[in-house]
Amino acid sequence: MQEDIHITVTxxxxxxxxxxxxxxxxxxxxxxxxxxxxERSLQGAEAxxxxxxxxxxxxFPAGAGPDYINAVMALSVSGxxxxxxxxxxxxEAGFGRVRMQRWGQRTLDLDLLAFGNTVFPDVSVYxxxxxxxxxxxxxxxxxxxxxxxxxxxxxxxxxxxxxxVAPGWRHxxxxxxxxxMLDRLDPAEISEIRPVGxx
Numbered sequence: 001m002q003e004d005i006h007i008t009v010t011x012x013x014x015x016x017x018x019x020x021x022x023x024x025x026x027x028x029x030x031x032x033x034x035x036x037x038x039e040r041s042l043q044g045a046e047a048x049x050x051x052x053x054x055x056x057x058x059x060f061p062a063g064a065g066p067d068y069i070n071a072v073m074a075l076s077v078s079g080x081x082x083x084x085x086x087x088x089x090x091x092e093a094g095f096g097r098v099r100m101q102r103w104g105q106r107t108l109d110l111d112l113l114a115f116g117n118t119v120f121p122d123v124s125v126y127x128x129x130x131x132x133x134x135x136x137x138x139x140x141x142x143x144x145x146x147x148x149x150x151x152x153x154x155x156x157x158x159x160x161x162x163x164x165v166a167p168g169w170r171h172x173x174x175x176x177x178x179x180x181m182l183d184r185l186d187p188a189e190i191s192e193i194r195p196v197g198x199x
Contacts (some may be wrong), residue, residue: 009045012075012084013113013166014038015149015158019059019068022095022107027069028054028196030095030108035073037091038110042075049074052161053195065105069196072113072161081115085145088112113149113158117172120147126173148172153181156190 016031024033031054039048051073059065077084088110095108119126121144129142129150142150148171152158162169163178170177182190 009076009078010116010118011049011166011169012077012081012115013162013169014073014075014084014088015070015109015111015113015152015161016073017057017068017070017109017111017157018095018107019066020105020107024095027066027107031069031071034091034095034108034110037094038073038075038087041087041091042077044078045076046078047076049076050165052164055157055161055193056196057157057193059105068157070157070161070193072158072165074165077115081112081118081120081145081147084115085112111149111158112145112147113152113162114169114172115147118147119172120145123173126150130173153184156182156185157193159185160190160193 016034018027018030021027022030022033024030035048035051042048052071055070057068057070059067075084092108092110125142126146126148129146130153132140132150149158152162153171153174153176159178159182163182167178171181174181
């Protein structure tokens with residue numbers, strides 16, 4: 001008698017962004033190609049559940065480079081967060097991503113924002129990176145995966161598309177939705193994030 005095999009599927013949220021062209025074309029074309037590449041990497045019960053609209057976000061600091069195109073996608077995945085992160089890094093490299101400068105210009109950035117309700121490796125490590133002063137954030141990066149992404153609540157360019165694709169999702173530490181986190185940010189920062197057309 002064959003035993004039933006139970007596969008656990010977890011919802012993951014991934015931020016996409018870029019402001020330099022790749023072999024796939026413009027930043028918008030690169031993001032669309034990256035979504036397709038991620039779809040091809042999924043197996044079995046895994047699936048892309050949704051992709052937000054694409055948004056144009058001014059480069060920071062102003063004048064430092066071309067505007068970014070940003071989006072968020074929701075996935076169902078059956079592996080662990082490290083497996084997904086490895087896949088994301090492999091796709092980034094396939095589109096010419098070179099990690100030379102923290103927060104620098106790039107062809108493609110795929111950030112794992114959340115993996116179900118997972119807080120990894122634990123709340124204290126997550127809290128350390130979440131609370132790291134802004135002037136030190138550009139100089140230090142975690143040596144390992146931290147979930148949820150410790151700065152997602154500070155980034156309107158993540159929260160606006162996140163609200164599109166997963167309005168019911170709640171942060172596993174704060175309990176807040178994307179809309180509630182956006183309410184805590186500067187309205188001027190939010191107003192700079194504009195949806196772009198499908199082309």
